[in-house]
Amino acid sequence: MTPLHDLLVRRITTGGPITIADYMGECLLHPEHGYYSTRDPFGTGGDFITAPEISQMFGELLGLALAQCWLDQGQPETFTLAELGPGRATLMADILRATQKVPGFHDAANVVLVEASDHLRKVQRQTLSPHPATWVDSAADLPDAPLFLVANEFFDALPIRQFTRDGQGWREHLVTTDGQALSLKLGAPLPIGALDHRLGDTTQGDIVELCPMAGGITGALTSRIKAKGGAAIVIDYGNWRSLGDTLQAVKDHKPQDPFANPGDADLTAHVDFGELAQAGRDVAVTPMTPQGVFLERLGITARAQQLAAPLTGDALQNHIAAHRRLTHPDEMGSLFKAIAFHPRGRPAPPGFDQ
Numbered sequence: 136m137t138p139l140h141d142l143l144v145r146r147i148t149t150g151g152p153i154t155i156a157d158y159m160g161e162c163l164l165h166p167e168h169g170y171y172s173t174r175d176p177f178g179t180g181g182d183f184i185t186a187p188e189i190s191q192m193f194g195e196l197l198g199l200a201l202a203q204c205w206l207d208q209g210q211p212e213t214f215t216l217a218e219l220g221p222g223r224a225t226l227m228a229d230i231l232r233a234t235q236k237v238p239g240f241h242d243a244a245n246v247v248l249v250e251a252s253d254h255l256r257k258v259q260r261q262t263l264s265p266h267p268a269t270w271v272d273s274a275a276d277l278p279d280a281p282l283f284l285v286a287n288e289f290f291d292a293l294p295i296r297q298f299t300r301d302g303q304g305w306r307e308h309l310v311t312t313d314g315q316a317l318s319l320k321l322g323a324p325l326p327i328g329a330l331d332h333r334l335g336d337t338t339q340g341d342i343v344e345l346c347p348m349a350g351g352i353t354g355a356l357t358s359r360i361k362a363k364g365g366a367a368i369v370i371d372y373g374n375w376r377s378l379g380d381t382l383q384a385v386k387d388h389k390p391q392d393p394f395a396n397p398g399d400a401d402l403t404a405h406v407d408f409g410e411l412a413q414a415g416r417d418v419a420v421t422p423m424t425p426q427g428v429f430l431e432r433l434g435i436t437a438r439a440q441q442l443a444a445p446l447t448g449d450a451l452q453n454h455i456a457a458h459r460r461l462t463h464p465d466e467m468g469s470l471f472k473a474i475a476f477h478p479r480g481r482p483a484p485p486g487f488d489q
C-alpha cells in the first residue's frame with residue numbers, strides 16, 4: 136500500500152466516492168506523493184520511454200518543422216518557443232540544437248515550459264543549461280506573443296472521466312473503497328450535456344471518456360495562435376473519438392492495475408483528437424496524421440541514413456531499431472498520431488497533408 140492509497144481511502148470514507156479524474160489528478164500530481172511530483176520516470180531505468188528519449192531524430196525534425204512555420208509566417212522578431220509537459224526536456228534540447236543554424240530563430244525565441252512538477256522543472260533546467268528558459272504552471276499563463284509549441288505525450292497525462300452508456304443517460308465510473316482496497320462502482324444514470332454528441336455513435340453499455348482539461352488548454356493555445364500567429368503540434372496516442380476503457384497504469388515498462396498502487400505507477404488515457412480539434416476550431420486544424428507517416432514526411436529516413444553512416448555493431452543496430460520504433464505501424468507509427476493548429480490562411484506545419 137502506498138501513502139497515497141491510505142490518504143485516498145480516508146478521503147473516500149469521509150467524503151464519498153470520487154471521479155476517475157479526481158483520482159488521476161491525485162495520483163499524478165499530489166504535491167507530496169504524486170507520480171510526477173516525486174520522480175523522473177523516463178528512460179530504460181524508469182517506467183516508460185517516450186519518442187524523444189528513443190532518438191534525437193524526433194526532436195530534430197519537430198524543431199525544423201517549427202522553424203519552417205516561423206519562416207512561413209514572416210519570422211516574427213520575438214516569439215514564444217514552448218512545450219507542454221517537457222519531461223526531461225530532451226525534446227526541447229533537440230529542438231534547440233537542430234534550429235541553431237536557422238538564422239535569427241534563437242535570437243527571436245523565448246523558451247517557455249509549461250510544467251506542473253517542481254521536481255521535473257529542476258531536471259529540465261539542468262538539461263537545457265545554459266540556455267535560458269522560463270516556467271509557467273499552465274497554458275493560460277503563456278506570454279501574449281506568437282506561439283510556436285509542441286506537446287508530446289502531454290494530453291495523455293491529463294485526468295479523464297469515464298462513463299458507461301445507459302439508455303439516454305450515462306453512469307459515471309467512480310472510485311470507492313470498502314475501507315481497505317480501492318475499487319470502481321457506477322454512479323446513477325444521468326444526462327451529461329458534454330456527452331450529448333456521443334448519443335449518436337454509441338449504444339447501451341459502451342464506455343466513453345472525457346478529458347475536462349483538454350478543451351481549456353487547447354483553447355488557450357489556439358486563442359494566442361489566432362491573435363498573434365504561431366502553430367502548435369500535438370503528438371500522442373489515441374484516436375478521433377474515445378471509445379472503451381483506455382485508462383492504463385504502467386510501472387517498470389509493464390501494465391498494472393490502475394487502482395493498485397496510487398502515486399507509484401504512471402496513469403494515462405488515450406487522447407480523443409476529435410475533442411482537441413473541436414476545442415481548437417477558432418484556427419485551422421490539420422488532419423490527424425499517424426506518427427509514422429508524419430515523421431516520414433518530415434524526412435526521418437534521410438536523417439536516419441545520415442546518422443547511420445559512422446555507426447557499426449550495436450550502436451548501428453540500436454539506431455535502426457529506434458527508427459523502426461518511432462515509425463513502424465506495429466510499434467509507435469500508427470497508435471501515435473499528430474495534429475496541428477495554425478492560423479487560417481497560413482501554411483500548415485510541414486508533415487501534414489492539406
Ligand code: SAH
Pocket residue numbers: 163171177185186187188219220221222223226249250251252255272273286287288289292293
Ligand atoms: N513530453 C515529454 C514527457 C511527457 S510525460 C516527453 O516526450 O518525453 C508528461 C509531462 O507532463 C511531465 O513532464 C509531467 O510532469 C507533465 N504534466 C502532467 N500533467 C501536467 C499538468 N496538468 N500541467 C503541466 N504539466 C503536466
